[in-house]
Amino acid sequence: MLVVHIHILVKPESTSAFEAATVINARESLKEPGIARFDLARQMDAPNRYVLVEAYRNAEAPAKHKETRHYQIWRDTVAPMMAEPRVSVKFTSLMPPDDQW
Helix, strand or coil, rough: CCEEEEEEEEEEHHHHHHHHHHHHHHHHHHHCCCEEEEEEEEECCCCCEEEEEECCCCCCHHHHHCCCCCHHHHHHHHHHECCCCCCEEEECCCCCCCCCC
Protein backbone atom coordinates (compact mmCIF):
# COMPACT_ATOMS: atom_id res chain seq x y z
CA MET A 1 0.00 0.00 0.00
CA LEU A 2 1.21 3.49 -0.90
CA VAL A 3 0.79 6.15 1.79
CA VAL A 4 1.18 9.80 0.83
CA HIS A 5 1.52 12.71 3.26
CA ILE A 6 0.73 16.04 1.66
CA HIS A 7 1.92 19.03 3.69
CA ILE A 8 -0.03 22.22 3.07
CA LEU A 9 0.42 25.75 4.41
CA VAL A 10 -2.80 27.73 4.01
CA LYS A 11 -3.18 31.49 4.15
CA PRO A 12 -4.55 32.25 7.66
CA GLU A 13 -7.67 33.93 6.30
CA SER A 14 -8.50 30.85 4.18
CA THR A 15 -8.43 28.07 6.76
CA SER A 16 -12.21 27.66 7.10
CA ALA A 17 -12.79 27.58 3.35
CA PHE A 18 -9.83 25.21 2.88
CA GLU A 19 -11.17 22.82 5.51
CA ALA A 20 -14.68 22.85 4.03
CA ALA A 21 -13.42 22.12 0.50
CA THR A 22 -11.02 19.44 1.72
CA VAL A 23 -13.63 17.60 3.78
CA ILE A 24 -15.82 17.35 0.67
CA ASN A 25 -12.89 16.04 -1.35
CA ALA A 26 -11.96 13.54 1.38
CA ARG A 27 -15.50 12.15 1.62
CA GLU A 28 -15.72 11.70 -2.13
CA SER A 29 -12.22 10.23 -2.30
CA LEU A 30 -13.14 7.53 0.20
CA LYS A 31 -15.73 6.30 -2.31
CA GLU A 32 -12.97 5.47 -4.80
CA PRO A 33 -12.08 1.75 -4.86
CA GLY A 34 -8.34 2.51 -4.91
CA ILE A 35 -8.35 4.61 -1.74
CA ALA A 36 -8.17 2.85 1.62
CA ARG A 37 -7.85 5.95 3.80
CA PHE A 38 -7.99 9.72 3.43
CA ASP A 39 -7.40 11.91 6.47
CA LEU A 40 -7.17 15.66 7.02
CA ALA A 41 -5.25 16.89 10.07
CA ARG A 42 -4.43 20.39 11.30
CA GLN A 43 -1.20 21.08 13.17
CA MET A 44 -1.96 21.96 16.79
CA ASP A 45 0.65 24.70 17.23
CA ALA A 46 0.25 26.16 13.72
CA PRO A 47 -3.46 26.16 12.80
CA ASN A 48 -2.85 27.04 9.16
CA ARG A 49 -0.62 23.99 8.58
CA TYR A 50 -2.30 20.80 7.43
CA VAL A 51 -1.40 17.32 6.35
CA LEU A 52 -3.46 15.05 4.13
CA VAL A 53 -2.76 11.37 4.71
CA GLU A 54 -3.84 9.31 1.73
CA ALA A 55 -3.50 5.52 1.60
CA TYR A 56 -3.81 3.93 -1.82
CA ARG A 57 -4.49 0.23 -2.45
CA ASN A 58 -2.31 0.06 -5.57
CA ALA A 59 0.18 2.06 -7.62
CA GLU A 60 -2.44 3.12 -10.19
CA ALA A 61 -4.86 4.63 -7.68
CA PRO A 62 -3.16 8.05 -7.26
CA ALA A 63 -3.37 8.77 -10.99
CA LYS A 64 -7.00 7.64 -11.10
CA HIS A 65 -7.75 9.86 -8.10
CA LYS A 66 -6.34 12.89 -9.92
CA GLU A 67 -8.69 12.20 -12.84
CA THR A 68 -11.81 12.49 -10.67
CA ARG A 69 -14.03 15.54 -10.86
CA HIS A 70 -14.04 16.03 -7.07
CA TYR A 71 -10.22 16.13 -6.95
CA GLN A 72 -10.06 18.61 -9.83
CA ILE A 73 -12.64 20.86 -8.15
CA TRP A 74 -10.71 20.68 -4.88
CA ARG A 75 -7.37 21.41 -6.57
CA ASP A 76 -8.72 24.46 -8.39
CA THR A 77 -10.66 25.71 -5.36
CA VAL A 78 -7.83 25.54 -2.84
CA ALA A 79 -4.94 26.62 -5.08
CA PRO A 80 -5.36 30.35 -4.31
CA MET A 81 -5.69 29.55 -0.58
CA MET A 82 -2.19 28.12 -0.27
CA ALA A 83 0.60 30.25 1.16
CA GLU A 84 3.19 28.07 -0.60
CA PRO A 85 3.17 25.03 -2.89
CA ARG A 86 2.09 21.82 -1.19
CA VAL A 87 4.71 19.15 -0.57
CA SER A 88 4.10 15.43 -1.09
CA VAL A 89 6.07 12.69 0.70
CA LYS A 90 5.50 9.04 -0.30
CA PHE A 91 5.78 6.01 1.98
CA THR A 92 5.35 2.26 1.68
CA SER A 93 3.03 0.93 4.38
CA LEU A 94 4.50 -1.85 6.50
CA MET A 95 1.14 -2.78 8.01
CA PRO A 96 -1.18 -5.36 6.46
CA PRO A 97 -4.41 -4.12 4.87
CA ASP A 98 -7.39 -3.95 7.24
CA ASP A 99 -8.90 -7.15 5.89
CA GLN A 100 -5.77 -9.11 6.90
CA TRP A 101 -5.79 -8.31 10.64
